[in-house]
Amino acid sequence: MSRTRRPHPLALALALALPAAALADHPSPPRPTPAPGASCLGRWQGTGRGGSGLPWSIDMVVTAEEGARCGTIEYPSLGCGGYLVRCRRQGDVVTWTEVYTHNPGTCAPAGRIEGRCDADRMRWTWTGLEIVRSQLRRASLGPRTP
Numbered sequence: 001m002s003r004t005r006r007p008h009p010l011a012l013a014l015a016l017a018l019p020a021a022a023l024a025d026h027p028s029p030p031r032p033t034p035a036p037g038a039s040c041l042g043r044w045q046g047t048g049r050g051g052s053g054l055p056w057s058i059d060m061v062v063t064a065e066e067g068a069r070c071g072t073i074e075y076p077s078l079g080c081g082g083y084l085v086r087c088r089r090q091g092d093v094v095t096w097t098e099v100y101t102h103n104p105g106t107c108a109p110a111g112r113i114e115g116r117c118d119a120d121r122m123r124w125t126w127t128g129l130e131i132v133r134s135q136l137r138r139a140s141l142g143p144r145t146p
Contacts, residue, residue: 008066020089038118040065040094048126050108058124058136059066060113062096065089073098080107094114 043059057077064070067087073096074081082101089092094117098110111128115136122136 012111019106038092038117038119040115040122043139043141044115044122044124046122046124046134048124048132050132051130058134059139060084060124061141062094062115065094070096074130075107079103080105082110084113094108094132 040062041064042062044058044062046058047055048058049055055077056075056103059074060071061075062071062084064087065139066089069083069085070087071084072081073084080100080103082099082104083095085099086097087106094115096113096115098113100107100110104110108129111126114125116123120138122138124134124136126132
């Protein structure tokens with residue numbers, strides 16, 4: 001008759017505790033903290049509609065979220081545009097101030113833009129003579145269309 005040998009209870013306890021002890025010596029790496037908002041870098045296009053109710057096109061290229069000069073803004077259907085300055089990120093909101101360099105008389109006076117971005121959309125708010133809200137979509141960095 002063959003005798004089956006049963007493990008000693010202390011041996012079982014050690015076998016179960018050993019993997020936990022080994023893990024304690026090698027803790028898992030800390031998880032990265034997600035950024036407070038997705039990057040707004042890149043090209044964005046869409047349409048705005050102010051108090052007149054008439055739509056106008058928006059073509060915005062963001063080259064930085066912080067700094068003195070950080071991108072360009074064009075309103076192709078109005079024929080005016082320029083560059084973006086005083087760029088700042090606070091949490092998930094990036095702000096830019098417009099400086100028009102061509103045909104400023106065809107646009108409202110330059111204003112301030114706030115953007116909240118995800119992978120392919122920017123919730124865009126322009127504050128100047130009025131407040132205009134829109135949603136821009138991420139576009140390729142190819143040539144601008146008139």
